[in-house]
Amino acid sequence: MAKSSSKARKTLLKMLRNSFSGLTQCEEVDVKEAYQLSDKKVRVHLKDYPLQIHLHPDGKELDIYPERPLIESDSKGTGNYILFDPERYFSEISGFYRLEDGDRITLGSADPEQRLFLDLPKDLPLRKLSITDDEGGLIFKSHVSNPKSCISPILKDKKVNRIISWRMKKLQRLRKIFGGPIGLLPAAEALALIQEVNDIMESEACRPENSAGRPGGLITIPDKMQLFIIGDLHAKPDNLLTVLSQNGFLEALEEERACMVILGDAVHNEEVGQYDEMENSLLIMDLIFRLKLRFPKQLFYIKGNHDSFSEDIAKGGVPQGLLWEKTLSKTRGKAYRKEMARFYDSLAYVISSKQAIACHAAPATSAVTPERIIDIQDNPKLVKQLISNRMMRPGRPNGYTKGDVKRFRKNLGLPPNTPLVVGHTPMSSDDTLWEHVGDIENHYIAYASDRHQVGVMAQVGEEIYPFRYPVEPISSIINSLSN
Numbered sequence: 001m002a003k004s005s006s007k008a009r010k011t012l013l014k015m016l017r018n019s020f021s022g023l024t025q026c027e028e029v030d031v032k033e034a035y036q037l038s039d040k041k042v043r044v045h046l047k048d049y050p051l052q053i054h055l056h057p058d059g060k061e062l063d064i065y066p067e068r069p070l071i072e073s074d075s076k077g078t079g080n081y082i083l084f085d086p087e088r089y090f091s092e093i094s095g096f097y098r099l100e101d102g103d104r105i106t107l108g109s110a111d112p113e114q115r116l117f118l119d120l121p122k123d124l125p126l127r128k129l130s131i132t133d134d135e136g137g138l139i140f141k142s143h144v145s146n147p148k149s150c151i152s153p154i155l156k157d158k159k160v161n162r163i164i165s166w167r168m169k170k171l172q173r174l175r176k177i178f179g180g181p182i183g184l185l186p187a188a189e190a191l192a193l194i195q196e197v198n199d200i201m202e203s204e205a206c207r208p209e210n211s212a213g214r215p216g217g218l219i220t221i222p223d224k225m226q227l228f229i230i231g232d233l234h235a236k237p238d239n240l241l242t243v244l245s246q247n248g249f250l251e252a253l254e255e256e257r258a259c260m261v262i263l264g265d266a267v268h269n270e271e272v273g274q275y276d277e278m279e280n281s282l283l284i285m286d287l288i289f290r291l292k293l294r295f296p297k298q299l300f301y302i303k304g305n306h307d308s309f310s311e312d313i314a315k316g317g318v319p320q321g322l323l324w325e326k327t328l329s330k331t332r333g334k335a336y337r338k339e340m341a342r343f344y345d346s347l348a349y350v351i352s353s354k355q356a357i358a359c360h361a362a363p364a365t366s367a368v369t370p371e372r373i374i375d376i377q378d379n380p381k382l383v384k385q386l387i388s389n390r391m392m393r394p395g396r397p398n399g400y401t402k403g404d405v406k407r408f409r410k411n412l413g414l415p416p417n418t419p420l421v422v423g424h425t426p427m428s429s430d431d432t433l434w435e436h437v438g439d440i441e442n443h444y445i446a447y448a449s450d451r452h453q454v455g456v457m458a459q460v461g462e463e464i465y466p467f468r469y470p471v472e473p474i475s476s477i478i479n480s481l482s483n
C-alpha cells in the first residue's frame, strides 16, 4: 500500500470515527505518576516523556517512546511513537511497533507477531488493551472488565533519553569502524582498503567453491546467524548509516550473531538531476569496504546491474557505468579502477538461508540448481536474469512470474513459503519496502535509497519482517563527535 494513500485513508477513517463514536468524549489524564486503567477510555498527553505499560496480571512491561530524531531540527517531533519490549529492544534485533497519527494497536494474544515482537505472556486475553495515536495524544482503552493494567511516566533523565544515548553510542563505535570522520579516503588509503577487501573476496566465507576452485555465485548463510537485508542504496551513505544506528543491528554484528546483506547497486544516484553525481558513490563503497574488513564473515555485498562499468548502465542520458569508471581512474588512479573491476568479478549473486532467498533483481526464469548458481561464471544468461529482470507486466512479456518464484524456491531446495527478497525495482516513489509483490506470497522488494526513509528486511525469531526508519544525517552527526 502506497504511504500517501494510506495516510489519506487514515485521515478519512478518523473523521468518520470522530463524528460517530464521540472520540473526544474520553477523559483526559495528565499522568504524573502510576495510573491504573479502568474500563473507561482515557487520553494521555505525553509531554516528551515516555510511558511504561504494566500489563495485568503478570506485570509484563512495555515501553512507549515518542520517536525522536538524534538531532531535533525544530521543537516539533514527528508525533509518532515506538512501542517495544525494553527487555529486548536494546540488546537484540527485535520487533517494535510505530504508531503514527491515527494508528491503533490492540494488544492481546490473538496476534502471533505481537507475541513475538513484544514477548507477550501466553495467557493474555485475545484482546486486552488498545492504544491509539490521536494527534500526539495516546488513547488507552481496555477490552476486559476489571483491567488493572497500569501506565506510568518514565521521568528519570537517563531513561527518558535512553534511545538517543543508546544510538549515539553506536555512532561512536561506527566512527571507530570507519577510522574517523565520514569522508572520502585519500587515494592511497582507498587503494590499500580495496586491495584488502579483494584479498578477503578470494576466499569469501559461506561460498561453496565453483568448478574453477573459486568462491561460487551462491552465499549460504549459516543457520545460527540472524539475517538482515538492505536493498539498493544508490549513493545514499546516510541511509546505510541510519540502518546501522537503529535496532540491534550493530550489536548483532559486533557479537557475531547476524549477517548483513546488501543487495547490490550501492552506487549511482537515482535522484533526478543527480545522475552524474559520483562522489557519494565513492564514499558509500569506502564505507561498505570498511564494513567488509571489520565483519568479513558477516557482511555480504552481492552483485547488482550497476556494479559494472558497462555502457549499458545509463539513466536520463547519463552513461553512469562509463562515468563511474572514469571517475575512479581520475580520482583514485588506474590501479584502483582495476581493483574495483576485480571486486565486481568476485561477487556472488544469490543469498540462501533458512529464512530467505535474496538476489538483486529477480528469480531465475531458467531451470537452476544450487550447483548452477555456484558455477554462474559460465552462465551469462542466468546472470542477466538475476540482476536485470523485472516482474512480468503488460509490455514486459519476458519478466518473471509467480511460477518462476515458486520454482526458484524449489530448485534451491527451500520450502514453498520461503521469502524471496529482491531489490532493483521500486514499486512506488514513496516507500522503501513492498510486501507480497505481484500478489506473490512472501515476495518482497527492498529499495534503500529513498530520501526520507530506509527499509530493512530483518529476521526476528524464525521469520523476516519489514522495518522502516526515518533517514537521518548520520554522517554529519558522526563527524560532530570527538574521537
Ligand SMILES: [Mn+2]
Pocket (backbone or CB within 6 Å): 232, 265, 304, 305, 306, 360, 361, 387, 423, 424, 425
Ligand atoms: Mn538494479
